Amino acid sequence: MSAEPACGEAGLDPRRIAEIIVTARGGNRRGSGYRITDTTVLTAAHVVADSVELRVRCDADRPGQWSTPAAVAWADAGSDLAVLTLTPPEQAPTSLEPVRFGRIADDRHAVIDVHAAGFPLWKRRQGPHGAFRELHQADGTVAALSNLRTGTLELTVTEAGADPDPDASPWAGMSGAAVWVGDRVVGVVAEHHRAEGPGRLAAVRLDHALRRIAEGPRAELARLLGILDPESLPLAGPRAVQDGPPGLRVVGVPVAHGIELFKNRTRERDELARHLSDPTIRMVTLTGRRGIGKSALAAKVMDLLDRGEWPGDARGPLPSGLVNLSTRTTGISLQRIYFDCARLLDPGRRAHLHTVWTTIPEPGDRLAELFAAIGGRLIVMLLDNLEDLLDDDGTIADDGLALFLRYLFLARDTPRLLVTSQVPVRLDPELRRFTAQVELSEGLSSTEAAALLRELDRDGSLGIADLSDDELLNAAVRVHGVPRALELLVGAVADEAALLPSLDDVLDDFTQRHDIVAALAQDRYQRLDAPARAVLAVLAALRTPVRQSVVDEIVGGLDPGIQTGPVLNSLVRMHLVGVDRTSRTLALHPMDADLAYAQFAEQGAFGRQEVERHIASWYARQAMPPEEWRTPDDLEPQRRRFDHLVRAGDHEDAARVLNEISDWLVWHGSVLTAVAMHSAVDGHIRDERVRLTHTAAYGHARLSAGPMEQAVELFMEAARIAERLEDLGAWQSALFGLGDAHRQLGRLDAAVEPFTRAAELARRIGDRDREAHTVLSLSLNHSYRGDGESALAGADRLDELARADGDLLTAARASNARTIALLALRRWREAADAGARTARAYRDADSQEAVAYALNAQGLGLLGLGEPASAAATLEEALGEASLMQNPRAEGVCLLDLAWAYWCEERFARCVDTAERARVALGGAGAAQEAAADALAEAARSLPENPSAAADALTRAAAALDGNPEVVVPDWLSDHAARLREA
The missing domain is CATH 1.25.40 (Serine Threonine Protein Phosphatase 5, Tetratricopeptide repeat)
Incomplete structure (x- = not known):
């Protein structure tokens, strides 16, 4: 299937596909259309026939989704074409590119590629917030000589995936979709004849329709559509549409610096490539000890793929995208994987996936949508240093990552993973056939190691390049060819203050050590002066590549006297700090970051605690204001600030940061992130006001993520704290949450008291909105537990609030509560009449929230009668x-x-x-x-x-x-x- 073109290109623009929701005398229905101009939509006439009310929805299920009322500006039943007019809301795209119209030749044999996009019945889905019609792109062909008598196009498309309603065509709702040939609209989907099978659709031919419509209406239709010459539409032809973005795209920076110095590893590199190019393999794991060169080898493979070549004799299509992730820099999580994969896709699919994340809470459903969006594209993803997310036996400790791997092995089209880990990943036996493992157990060969030593002293200033082959080979053997050890050896010689100036002298101190890489690194840190150790402390705590200006700002806040530029130059020269020239960022080697962080004291001017606090302050200055938050990535500064405060032991300050973003995370699909963050500070907060806000927010997160029993405990604790602090608003909110949690657990009797107290508190503080919401919940709870009289008392209270405020929505909710109470009491005539009044009341309040339930109650009352x-x-x-x-x-x-x-x-x-x-x-x-x-x-x-x-x-x-x-x-x-x- 062809990819959607980028917004703004000539051709089908996903932002302009319209879902048409029709309220008609004969019943409600849906159709499709296409936004021709800022204020007009083209569709089929039968979609809007006998309509009482019309709404047009665009950018369906995307972050910019909008809908607005529409009216029929032009319609002709004979041609089955219609044009709607609307006033777009402020967020709707305007100044749209003109749509091009065309025709296909009907005087010669031809089979022509076509495509259309709409909302057919067979794509009806169930989501967490209700049923919805998924957008369907129907790609197919048109036989140019078919259906000439009726002036229609015969579209042959992939058959409907289901037939959900025997009384309706599975293609119902697709009518009105624009039919495209190349970059021109040539028709509008009109009918599906069941006798022709589930893979044939009929569409109006615009050129034939324009010839048959009378002159006056034809001129008006041409004006509305922007057609200059309705009697001579140009021929339409195919346009080049690439499957995905042009060229290979890369997300994330390489996980190892200095890959230009990478030495051979030809056998392991080619073996990795063969596994990655094998469509039956889902995950390739590169294992080996710390410092052996796993990250460098993996980065080299990714670099070759970025350059457009498979290493060695591997064959197969090249990846369309690469993702670089590391636990030591970007972090590895389900959310990070999801959004980084989305970044590789075109704007339409990317926007759809952002909507999925914020509206569908089930992680499995999110992954299904992600893999569907990736489709047949080959994406290679590097997960570096995965041992950080494994238990000692290799079991994946992170629930989100474990879920991702389960779906990875089950799905047909998924990313392929290249994993580096000190510990082999432990998987269930049935999944191992989808994996391959390459072990990097040995260092570089002596020859490769000697060559690397010479390259590290390229200018000969250290005297290493002048050593004999035997001397270099001896050095390589003594450090077992471990690449990181070789770099650190050269760094030790390069340090002008080093006490051991020769390569042999440096080696003599370490050859008997158990872990030579760790020993070399620890020695290097002990030899650094105070400014260098300070800069290293900041880089070790940052744990992510940053520009020099960031280091300048953080170090300057700790000690304005340190000149970071010369210090960084020295650290880079000694191979302790890596530089990415493309992104102009600096970072410690992950192994060095771990070792350096462990070397620094907890307290003091450049102790771990003080450094973490200053980094947290820096992230605070990078935070975006709440009104600009759109995706979870927009909260990255707050989340990193939170992490640094936790590592500093400042749990209360961390909780304050979390309290600002928790609700947003929960309501925008990142509830598991919020739960993990709350868990990190829970039990460490002494300030009761901070603990109150944290506990209530944690309760709401658990209300969404479960377990519900924990939500009950959290809301009970929040209520106790709020009562003790006499914070009536927080008390009311906690009690309402407690009642809601009991209700969701099916404990209707237990929900009565917290709902009742919450309603009383809302009345005490004079918050009418909270009181109305709580009283409605309490009344419905009474009805569900069979206490209709108490439910009616709640309806009476809502009536009082509605009369006092003149609020139509509160009046509708009062009527709603009364209707359900009457059903509980089996007072059928009153319930039927009340249901009809409630439906009218919600419509008068311009709210659809419970019209269906009101009419359902009316129907039950009539059944009872x-x-x-x-x-x-x-x-x-x-x-x-x-x-x-x-x-x-x-x-x-x-x-x-x-x-x-x-x-x-x-x-x-x-x-x-x-x-x-x-x-x-x-x-x-x-x-x-x-x-x-x-x-x-x-x-x-x-x-x-x-x-x-x-x-x-x-x-x-x-x-x-x-x-x-x-x-x-x-x-x-x-x-x-x-x-x-x-x-």
Whole structure:
């Protein structure tokens, strides 16, 4: 499938694809369209026929998503074309490039590539916030001579992936999508004829339609579309569209400096390349001791791929993207992997993945979307120093990374991993066949090591280059050819203050040491003067490549007298600090950073604590203001500041930083990050006000991530602290969270007290919004536990608040609470009337939040009155509203109640189909009524042949219902089961 072109190119622009949501006299429906100008959308006439209300949504499920009302400016049923006008909101892109229109030749044989994008029914999905239509790009062909009599295009496309509704085409909703040939629109999708199979669509041909439309309407259509000559559209042809961004793209800096000095390792390098180019291998692990050269070898392979070549005799397509990650610099996490892979994709896919991260909480679903977006692209990802995320036995300790690897091995098209680790990664036996391991157990060969020593003294100033081959070979052997040891040997000789000026003298001190790399590094640190040790302390604590100006600023804050420039030059010359010339950044070798950090004292001017605090202060100055936060990466300065404060032991200051960003992280898809950060400071905070904010925020994070029992404990603690501090607002919020946690655990009785106290506190502090929200939650909780009278009292209180403030939304919520209470009391006539009033009230308040539930309640009231036909009509309307809400639970509830209405009308075939749809929707929402829907479908399927089996299934359905007043009453099903047994 061709990639979406970048925004602004001629051709299909993903930002301009429109989803059209139609409220019509005959029921609600959806269609597709394309934004032609700032204020016009092209679609099919039948999509908007008999419409009462229209909304157009663009940038669907992207960060810039917007929707707005629209009106029909031009429509012609004969040609099935329509143009809508709208007023775009402020965030909508404007000054759009003109759309080009064209035609295909109809006087010669040809098979032409076409594509269209829209929102078909078969792409309906279940997300955490409801059902939604996923955008589908339909690529296919058109036979130029087909369908000339009807003036339509016959599109042959990949067959629909499912047929979810026997009463509707799986392509329903695709109508109105613009049909493209190259960079021109040649038609509009109009029909799917089931008899022609699931892979054929018919589309209006613009050139034929323009010839058949009368002169006046044709001129108006041409004006709206910006067509200068409607009688002579130019021929459309294919345009070059690359599969992904042009050229190889690289995310992240190389994980090792000095790869230009890399020495051979030809066998291991070629072996790595062969495994990486093998499509059956998912992960290649390069193992070996610290300092042996794993990172350098991996960086060399990545560098060769960046240059467009596979090392050795490896064959296969070159990667379209490379990602460099290291635990010592960028960090390795599920979030980092996700967003770095997204950065390799085109703007449309990247924006979609950002939306997925912020709206879909399930990590597995996020990874599925990521791998789908990557598609067939080959991405090679380097995970360096992975041992930092492993337990001693090699088991992956990081839950997010473990999940990523599980999906990596299960998915068909995924990135390929190149991993470096001192410890082999331990995997389940069934996964090992997807992996390969290359062990780097030996240092460089003597010849390679000697050559490296000469190159490290390229100008001969150290006297090393002048040594004989035998002398260099002897030195190489004595340090076992370990590349990092060779660099440090040369650095020791280069230090003018060194006490051991010759290479042999340096070697004599270390040949008996167990870990020569660690010993050499420790000796180097002991020989440094105070300024050099200070600069090294800052680089070791930073743990990431930075520009010199950053080092200047942090070191200057600690000791203004240190001139960092000369010190850094010296450290670079001694091979203690690496330089990336391209990014102009400096960094310690990861091994050196660990060793140096361990060498420095905890206290003192350049002790670990003081250095960490100054680095944290530097990150504080880099932080973006909250109004500019868009993605988790925008909070990177705060997160790094938090980490440095924790390492400094300043847990309370770290908690203050976290308290500022926790809610944003939770609400934008990074709840596991927030949980991990809260866990790092939990139990270390003495300041009660800081602890109060932390505990409440931690509770909300656990409310999203689980376990729910821990959320209960956290909210209880937050409530106790707030009460002790007499902070009424925080107390109210904690009690509301506690009630919500109990409710989600199904402890309806336990939720009553915290909700009640939270409502009282909101009233005491005069916060009407909080009080209304809490009273509504309390009233609904009373209804669900069967206490309709207490629920009505809550509705009365909401009525009082609505009258006092004149707030339409509060009035609608009051009516909502009353409706559900009446259902709980089985006062069916009152419930039916109240449901209708509630639906009107929400619409008057311009809110769709509970229209579906209100209409569903009205339908239940009518069922209770024995009016199934009226109930079915109302419940069908409720289902349409639930679909607009894209809420799977709402859809499932409406479908289950509608299925029962069909049963009562003895429309058993419709009952089966509707109950099956309810089972799918309720299962996707994790709702308890899933089993009831399944059993109801089985009961209806058994009739009329087997009434006894139907009665048994009805009895099981009744038992599976939990007494929720918003779904059918269990007694109704039990009574019908008894009648079937008596018949």
